[in-house]
Amino acid sequence: MPLNIPIAENILSANDRLAEENRTRIEAAGLFSINMMASPGAGKTSLIENTLPRLADKVRVAVVDGDIATSLDADRAAAAGAQASIQINTGGQCHLDAVMLHGALDQLDLKQFDLLIVENVGNLVCPADFRLGTHKSVLIASIPEGDDKPYKYPGMYRGVDALVINKIDLLPYIPFKMDFFQRGVEALNPGVITFPLSCRTGEGLDAWIDWLVQNVKR
Amino acid sequence: MPLNIPIAENILSANDRLAEENRTRIEAAGLFSINMMASPGAGKTSLIENTLPRLADKVRVAVVDGDIATSLDADRAAAAGAQASIQINTGGQCHLDAVMLHGALDQLDLKQFDLLIVENVGNLVCPADFRLGTHKSVLIASIPEGDDKPYKYPGMYRGVDALVINKIDLLPYIPFKMDFFQRGVEALNPGVITFPLSCRTGEGLDAWIDWLVQNVKR
Numbered sequence: 311m312p313l314n315i316p317i318a319e320n321i322l323s324a325n326d327r328l329a330e331e332n333r334t335r336i337e338a339a340g341l342f343s344i345n346m347m348a349s350p351g352a353g354k355t356s357l358i359e360n361t362l363p364r365l366a367d368k369v370r371v372a373v374v375d376g377d378i379a380t381s382l383d384a385d386r387a388a389a390a391g392a393q394a395s396i397q398i399n400t401g402g403q404c405h406l407d408a409v410m411l412h413g414a415l416d417q418l419d420l421k422q423f424d425l426l427i428v429e430n431v432g433n434l435v436c437p438a439d440f441r442l443g444t445h446k447s448v449l450i451a452s453i454p455e456g457d458d459k460p461y462k463y464p465g466m467y468r469g470v471d472a473l474v475i476n477k478i479d480l481l482p483y484i485p486f487k488m489d490f491f492q493r494g495v496e497a498l499n500p501g502v503i504t505f506p507l508s509c510r511t512g513e514g515l516d517a518w519i520d521w522l523v524q525n526v527k528r
Numbered sequence: 529m530p531l532n533i534p535i536a537e538n539i540l541s542a543n544d545r546l547a548e549e550n551r552t553r554i555e556a557a558g559l560f561s562i563n564m565m566a567s568p569g570a571g572k573t574s575l576i577e578n579t580l581p582r583l584a585d586k587v588r589v590a591v592v593d594g595d596i597a598t599s600l601d602a603d604r605a606a607a608a609g610a611q612a613s614i615q616i617n618t619g620g621q622c623h624l625d626a627v628m629l630h631g632a633l634d635q636l637d638l639k640q641f642d643l644l645i646v647e648n649v650g651n652l653v654c655p656a657d658f659r660l661g662t663h664k665s666v667l668i669a670s671i672p673e674g675d676d677k678p679y680k681y682p683g684m685y686r687g688v689d690a691l692v693i694n695k696i697d698l699l700p701y702i703p704f705k706m707d708f709f710q711r712g713v714e715a716l717n718p719g720v721i722t723f724p725l726s727c728r729t730g731e732g733l734d735a736w737i738d739w740l741v742q743n744v745k746r
Binding site for chain 2: 349350351377378379380382383402404431432433434435436439452454455456458459461462463464465477479480483484485
């Protein structure tokens with residue numbers, strides 16, 4: 311039986327007021343906005359690359375990409391057809407916060423867009439603690455990460471409005487118990503809308519796109 | 529061309545003195561110690577599960593497991609044959625620090641062990657900033673995370689003493705350019721010792737075990 315050493319939880323909330331201000335600006339311009347969070351390599355950028363061409367001619371998209379280093383992701387978003395793509399380099403910081411998004415919004419003429427996609431730093435812990443002011447939080451899980459992640463990262467799974475399960479094309483090659491995974495999700499976040507899909511094969515992407523478009527039109 | 533918004537880097541060093549104290553205690557007891565870091569789901573716990581049976585009768589191992597929630601990992605380490613396994617629940621915090629390891633060392637009779645394995649919280653950012661006092665830092669990368677990770681998480685790749693590349697059994701099913709990955713590693717951490725392996729098939733594990741045993745005997 312392992313010993314248990316509890317450490318007091320850090321509660322971070324100073325960020326919230328600026329998140330409200332971001333939300334007010336986004337709403338005033340009539341955008342729908344999402345905050346995409348995930349582990350490194352779960353497929354946030356791949357999902358954006360696969361989403362943008364399917365929205366072309368229907369929805370004008372601005373992408374704000376948070377990364378510790380490089381502008382690889384913003385470059386990929388621009389190449390995939392984002393009408394605007396802004397890179398936030400966090401300089402080592404492990405999450406985006408409302409201050410950083412505020413700075414990015416300053417660079418955009420928000421009325422030119424219908425959808426704002428914020429791609430957070432790849433991290434299954436810290437981004438969950440920092441509200442940005444977006445309408446919906448979307449978690450991208452992926453099959454190779456393993457089926458125990460809801461149990462081990464409850465803060466992230468509890469707080470999101472939608473859950474993408476990416477890389478379902480790898481299910482034949484990986485021991486992943488979908489029942490166990492979904493029981494964990496359901497316990498933390500009952501009824502959360504879920505999109506199993508594969509950015510590689512395209513399977514399941516239609517339902518995700520429909521959800522985005524419905525929210526943009528609302 | 530994406531815009532670039534730099535944010536000042538946070539430098540955390542208050543932790544270092546206690547890390548020195550941890551190191552002194554570990555050395556006094558004659559242990560070799562490693563700090564295992566990785567993204568969520570890269571395979572830290574799987575690697576521990578596959579390592580312990582191969583060290584049985586040769587090396588006495590204590591495992592300290594850092595997690596945000598649950599004792600799943602410490603339970604798995606105990607089941608795999610760790611002579612001692614201690615769970616640190618960080619209460620939401622995204623990394624282990626020297627204070628937490630200090631508390632865990634208090635629970636161990638260090639002279640009973642040859643090897644101390646610390647499994648950090650699954651996170652490719654924050655753990656790199658907090659020295660614990662262990663001898664070597666080991667990063668577990670994995671094929672499904674993608675070949676761009678050294679470029680996007682340079683802080684982690686730059687600071688480690690050994691690099692495990694897990695899940696090589698998935699190479700046939702995933703577009704992963706090993707050359708591109710290794711060029712990134714080499715630029716940040718020239719000559720770092722690398723162990724491509726698969727915890728699932730066992731391929732490549734021998735070299736990893738040899739490295740551990742050599743370091744324990746030193």
